[in-house]
Amino acid sequence: MKEQLPALLIVVPLVTALLSPLVAYFSTRLLRGLHLTALATSFACAVGTLIHALTEGTWHYRFGDWAPPWGIEYVIDPLSGVMAVLISLISVLVLLYAGPFLAEEGWLKKGIYYALYTLLTTGLLGMVITGDVFNLYVFLEISSLAAYALIASGGYKATVAAFRYVLIGTIGASLYLLGVGYLYAVTGSLNMADLAEKLQPLLAANSQAVLIAVLLIMVGMGIKMALFPLHGWLPDAYTYTSPAAIPFISGVMTKVMIYVLLRYCFFIFGAMNGVLPAVLEIVGWLAAAGIILASVMAIAQTDFRRMLAYSSVAQIGYIALGMAIGNYYGLIGAVLHILNHAVMKSCLFLVAGGVKWKTGEHAIAKYAEISRRMPVTMGVFLLGALSMIGIPPTAGFFSKWYLILGALDNQQWLYIVVIIVSSLLNAVYFFRVIEQAYLRKAEGEAKPEETLASVEIAIKNRGPELPYVMLVPIVVLGAGILLLGVCNNVIVTNILHYALPGGGL
Amino acid sequence: MKLIASVAMLCMVGIFFTTTAGLPQIYNPHSAPSEHVSPRYIEKSTKETGSPNFVTAVLADYRGYDTLGETTVIFTAGLATALLLRSRRTPSFKNEQACLVKGDPDE
Amino acid sequence: MNNRFGTIVLDISFRVIIPFIMLYGVYVLIHGEDSPGGGFQAGALFGIAVVLSRLVHGEQAILNVSGDKALILAGIGTAIYGSVGVVTLLFGGNFLEYGTLPLNISEPGRHALGILAIELGVTICVMSTIVVIFDALVGREEE
Amino acid sequence: MQEFFTSYFIYWVIFLLFLLGPYGIIFKNNLIKKLMAMNVMQVAVILFFLVLGQKMGGEIPVEVPGLLGAGHYINPLPHALMLTAIVVSLATTGVSLALLLLVQKHYGVLEEDELLRRMNER
Numbered sequence: 001m002k003e004q005l006p007a008l009l010i011v012v013p014l015v016t017a018l019l020s021p022l023v024a025y026f027s028t029r030l031l032r033g034l035h036l037t038a039l040a041t042s043f044a045c046a047v048g049t050l051i052h053a054l055t056e057g058t059w060h061y062r063f064g065d066w067a068p069p070w071g072i073e074y075v076i077d078p079l080s081g082v083m084a085v086l087i088s089l090i091s092v093l094v095l096l097y098a099g100p101f102l103a104e105e106g107w108l109k110k111g112i113y114y115a116l117y118t119l120l121t122t123g124l125l126g127m128v129i130t131g132d133v134f135n136l137y138v139f140l141e142i143s144s145l146a147a148y149a150l151i152a153s154g155g156y157k158a159t160v161a162a163f164r165y166v167l168i169g170t171i172g173a174s175l176y177l178l179g180v181g182y183l184y185a186v187t188g189s190l191n192m193a194d195l196a197e198k199l200q201p202l203l204a205a206n207s208q209a210v211l212i213a214v215l216l217i218m219v220g221m222g223i224k225m226a227l228f229p230l231h232g233w234l235p236d237a238y239t240y241t242s243p244a245a246i247p248f249i250s251g252v253m254t255k256v257m258i259y260v261l262l263r264y265c266f267f268i269f270g271a272m273n274g275v276l277p278a279v280l281e282i283v284g285w286l287a288a289a290g291i292i293l294a295s296v297m298a299i300a301q302t303d304f305r306r307m308l309a310y311s312s313v314a315q316i317g318y319i320a321l322g323m324a325i326g327n328y329y330g331l332i333g334a335v336l337h338i339l340n341h342a343v344m345k346s347c348l349f350l351v352a353g354g355v356k357w358k359t360g361e362h363a364i365a366k367y368a369e370i371s372r373r374m375p376v377t378m379g380v381f382l383l384g385a386l387s388m389i390g391i392p393p394t395a396g397f398f399s400k401w402y403l404i405l406g407a408l409d410n411q412q413w414l415y416i417v418v419i420i421v422s423s424l425l426n427a428v429y430f431f432r433v434i435e436q437a438y439l440r441k442a443e444g445e446a447k448p449e450e451t452l453a454s455v456e457i458a459i460k461n462r463g464p465e466l467p468y469v470m471l472v473p474i475v476v477l478g479a480g481i482l483l484l485g486v487c488n489n490v491i492v493t494n495i496l497h498y499a500l501p502g503g504g505l
Numbered sequence: 506m507k508l509i510a511s512v513a514m515l516c517m518v519g520i521f522f523t524t525t526a527g528l529p530q531i532y533n534p535h536s537a538p539s540e541h542v543s544p545r546y547i548e549k550s551t552k553e554t555g556s557p558n559f560v561t562a563v564l565a566d567y568r569g570y571d572t573l574g575e576t577t578v579i580f581t582a583g584l585a586t587a588l589l590l591r592s593r594r595t596p597s598f599k600n601e602q603a604c605l606v607k608g609d610p611d612e
Numbered sequence: 613m614n615n616r617f618g619t620i621v622l623d624i625s626f627r628v629i630i631p632f633i634m635l636y637g638v639y640v641l642i643h644g645e646d647s648p649g650g651g652f653q654a655g656a657l658f659g660i661a662v663v664l665s666r667l668v669h670g671e672q673a674i675l676n677v678s679g680d681k682a683l684i685l686a687g688i689g690t691a692i693y694g695s696v697g698v699v700t701l702l703f704g705g706n707f708l709e710y711g712t713l714p715l716n717i718s719e720p721g722r723h724a725l726g727i728l729a730i731e732l733g734v735t736i737c738v739m740s741t742i743v744v745i746f747d748a749l750v751g752r753e754e755e
Numbered sequence: 756m757q758e759f760f761t762s763y764f765i766y767w768v769i770f771l772l773f774l775l776g777p778y779g780i781i782f783k784n785n786l787i788k789k790l791m792a793m794n795v796m797q798v799a800v801i802l803f804f805l806v807l808g809q810k811m812g813g814e815i816p817v818e819v820p821g822l823l824g825a826g827h828y829i830n831p832l833p834h835a836l837m838l839t840a841i842v843v844s845l846a847t848t849g850v851s852l853a854l855l856l857l858v859q860k861h862y863g864v865l866e867e868d869e870l871l872r873r874m875n876e877r
Contacts, residue, residue: 141847547824555722
């Protein structure tokens with residue numbers, strides 16, 4: 001069975017999701033266990049494939065045993081292996097965390113929710129390890145549809161946000177598909193490796209059709225990953241979504257899109273070919289502008305989740321910046337920041353959801369004295385915030401460090417300035433929350449606007465900390481931040497080094 | 506915002522219209538798509554898959570995994586509509602709060 | 613039984629047409645190998661038949677696949693597709709490698725049967741999803 | 756010139772259709788119109804692929820006994836791909852219609868400016 005791991009990685013959660021309405025009909029307890037098991041299995045498979053890819057080289061898996069340009073193949077190299085591990089790990093943890101939020105729902109809703117969540121995971125995993133550009137589109141749509149539904153489940157405002165996301169996301173997906181159409185028109189192939197081979201002469205000859213394909217795919221994926229001027233859908237979608245799903249969506253979804261872009265730019269087109277350097281230059285400028293502007297926007301927010309959403313836009317900018325720098329250190333920084341930011345942002349949204357669970361509040365102004373009520377959670381929050389700012393022992397510092405090294409190599413001083421300035425801006429907006437949570441005293445006894453709902457929540461969720469199922473994922477991801485920071489050298493030399501194009505240049 | 510969008514779209518029109526020559530001519534039997542991957546489907550699919558309908562052969566056999574994804578897309582759409590429209594009225598919603606989970610009380 | 617479409621002509625003709633729609637669906641499903649057609653089209657036809665029968669007969673419809681059951685059925689349909697792949701996995705092939713299906717017929721025959729099996733799954737899924745969406749849109753659930 | 760026109764005219768139509776999508780989504784006020792524009796855009800992409808599959812003198816891609824050879828049939832791959840894309844566009848439309856139904860039920864309006872006003876009021 002070992003040679004089937006890449007298929008099992010997808011098939012186990014997929015089949016679980018398909019059967020989940022049926023299982024939910026009989027027992028919701030079984031449903032939860034089943035989904036956790038399926039995702040954990042997927043995680044184990046991902047680890048197995050990553051180890052295989054590192055020790056024995058890239059793993060090609062053929063579906064239906066058809067040879068690659070005709071059939072669909074899965075390609076697992078260290079980069080996609082790392083991404084698969086990341087996705088499945090965060091997926092398991094967030095599903096564990098989501099349990100209490102769903103406790104009061106009926107069987108049907110539970111079944112649907114779990115199914116959609118697992119389908120989202122499946123779609124993202126499929127996008128990461130596929131070796132076929134059209135298959136990527138299909139899985140992109142699976143994950144997008146699941147994400148639309150999960151985002152819309154957060155209430156009426158979320159519905160409007162989700163509708164906007166549907167429109168904009170579909171533009172992105174259609175642009176991507178049109179780009180694939182252009183590639184297909186000039187090469188006749190849909191397989192990534194085959195495409196890479198066939199595109200080299202065309203790129204060298206500056207073919208116009210390939211130029212358009214590059215632009216279309218860049219813009220399409222740029223929309224999906226919320227690159228700076230195309231990020232319009234993101235803040236609303238992240239703000240109004242239900243706290244059970246958003247840690248996963250925010251942490252992983254945009255990262256997968258940028259991974260796709262990375263794969264296209266450096267593995268299919270080849271970054272130093274034809275028009276690519278010019279396009280990447282533009283991406284770099286946009287990313288730099290996005291980092292600064294989104295950080296400033298984040299400072300202006302009063303809602304914790306909205307602040308995190310804008311900070312997401314800024315952090316996506318870092319990754320795009322690393323891609324635009326494009327040398328060894330830049331790419332290491334970009335990939336490392338994908339990992340770091342996925343862990344950090346999921347962790348921070350988990351904390352936000354935890355606070356919401358406890359107090360029913362999201363406004364930063366209501367965070368006063370919260371550190372006394374939930375010391376562990378807020379401790380992890382402190383860690384995450386320090387990491388976002390980039391304080392040395394935490395993960396965030398090292399990816400920024402690699403980015404700066406890369407920019408130094410290319411003598412792009414402005415990028416260095418942008419990174420440093422944005423770190424200061426990060427410090428400003430996270431310090432506001434830290435100050436509220438740790439230093440500010442709650443203002444007297446007069447509790448403003450004590451609504452019925454908030455009293456209800458307060459009574460139901462009494463006790464010193466969050467329930468264990470919610471606390472464990474938070475702590476694990478908090479530990480992950482530290483671990484990624486302390487062991488970054490090990491990760492870079494042993495895994496990421498081989499993940500770059502050409503096995504480390 | 507709208508101004509930028511219209512400028513961007515005019516640019517797209519320009520780019521698209523000036524670069525059509527890079528695409529294969531319509532009806533050209535020697536274009537890249539007709540010469541690279543597809544001949545095998547046409548020539549061998551009856552022998553290899555037992556289906557004289559090439560589209561079915563490609564859809565269900567050579568690229569059968571895509572079709573699994575596609576069916577999953579439909580299922581996802583069904584789940585999404587059911588989640589959005591039906592379950593708002595389930596008995597577990599006492600106070601008409603239309604959120605799946607503990608959503609915004611400010612609705 | 614009242615006239616749901618206003619006139620007796622429409623009512624009766626819809627009633628008569630339903631079995632033929634289903635028959636055509638079966639034809640499209642089975643003949644999809646040799647001519648244009650296949651699971652999705654057949655599923656759409658079946659879905660229409662179910663919806664139409666519900667419109668005409670109301671609660672007493674014979675084909676009363678509705679609500680939660682339809683959703684479960686959609687999952688099962690897609691899972692049939694997936695399980696064909698899992699069976700090929702278990703018999704030592706790659707995922708969806710119909711050649712390894714444990715049947716005592718020629719290689720193209722096994723492929724053809726595999727294709728038919730997955731088309732059946734697709735049909736069930738599409739049919740039930742159409743019913744789910746119809747149910748959701750008209751909102752006649754759990755009242 | 757005329758040859759150029761006949762060979763490439765179809766692409767121009769497709770691009771115009773495609774750009775109708777972003778145009779409608781950005782400039783129209785009614786959400787249903789936006790959705791329709793989105794659909795037009797998806798159909799344009801489908802057309803683009805189908806055009807790539809055409810061949811002069813090609814039959815439909817179902818084998819006629821005795822007629823072999825790649826030149827005799829049109830390219831089946833774009834058709835198979837576009838069946839998938841059609842289904843995807845159907846699914847997206849279904850989900851967005853469901854979303855619109857909810858919006859309409861709660862806010863009672865589908866015009867975007869009015870909707871935003873009512874959203875901010877509550």
